[in-house]
Amino acid sequence: MKKRNKIIIAICIIFLVIIGIIAGSIIYIKSSLKPSKAFLNGEICGEIDSPCEITAFIVDEGAYGKTTIEKLASTGIIKDADIVYYYNRIFTGYSFPAGYFEIPHKITEDDGTVRDITLDEIMAFLSDPKNAHQDTVTITFDEGDFVRSYAYRLAEYTTVSEEELLEYWNDETVIRSYMKEYPFLTEDIFNPDVKYYLEGYLFPDTYDFFEFTNPDEITRKFLDRTLEIYEKYEDKFNASDFSIHEIFTLASIVQWESGDLEDSKLIAGVFVTRLNEPEILGSTVTACYAFDLSKEECYAVGDTLDYTWSYDPYNTYTVQGLPPGPVCNPNEIAIEAALEPDSSQGYFYFCANMCDGGTVFARTYAEHEYNIQHYYLACAD
Secondary structure, eight states: OHHHHHHHHHHHHHHHHHHHHHHHHHHHHHHHTSOOHHHHTTOOOTTSOSSOSEEEEEEOTTOOHHHHHHHHHHTTSSSOHHHHHHHIIIIIOOOOOSEEEEEESEEEOTTSOEEEOOHHHHHHHHHOGGGOBOOEEEEEOOTTOOHHHHHHHHHHHSSSOHHHHHHHTTOHHHHHHHTTTOTTOOGGGGOTTOSOTTTTTSOOSEEEEESSOOHHHHHHHHHHHHHHHHHHTHHHHHHOSSOHHHHHHHHHHHHTTOSOHHHHHHHHHHHHHHHTTTSBOOOHHHHHHHTTOOHHHHHHHTTOSGGGGSOOTTOTTTSBSOOSSOSSOOOHHHHHHHHSOOOTTOOOEEEEOTTTSSEEEESSHHHHHHHIIIIIGGGOO
């Protein structure tokens, strides 16, 4: 009899546990099918100052419904992406057009009463193209340009300010949040002498942006493109004697010296040779970058002014080795050259051939002086 009572008690306990689990699951699911309290309280605002009555939210171009729902969760608007995704898939079936949305937190009824917006209403709001600001701008970013130039151009055509972008691109917490998705972003970026953490990693190309956008959307566009290049050459990155950060740094220097792949590989080879010798690298662009000269100013002054001999961690006329980080944003040719430097010819010097184009190389300083006189200065005018 006692044994039977124990079995009954055990069954009852199990039954109650199951009921508790089911009840708890139902409560959690019902809770997850509501907007978050932080959102309804005006704490989740996107690019709008908190507290807010509307939340700025961007549905990315080409994003699937699941991607958008996951983004709603990651920004704190909803609680559980999986539950909302399956709810939408089974019961509502909303799809979301790309664009910039301003999601209201409250709904005003016909009788004037105000209540919290529901999850269904948020999904319906995001599914309506009439609520999307879809104006786009197309911007081309030149290879060899600086992040500060990128920020200036973006501020001209979008709602994001130059200062906001530069601050974002130099925020360690922000950069760390991208590191799992973008393996080319490494700890080396956080050298205390680095001016802008993402300098060198924003791939130069032509991009379309929403006019109403935010730093995260902009940054991901660049980093996605850089990731394509990194994955294309990943085996070479892994095989290189240089770290990823050093490769991007070397590529940024090579970028300024030539646009031809063969010449770029030889130039990279010259720099690698110098790095293996007790010699300075001596690159003009590093001095320009050190003292915040514009691209135009850098091209105009060349190697002749005193600033090239002023100390700065970036100035490779005054410090040995590579600078702390990239000095511009390199293109694919420069990255490939940094991955495959050609030092087989024993060249130690080079200069631009102003007479016929291209680059002239030399093994000795005497040959280099001859080249400067006959190929650079003779035709520089």
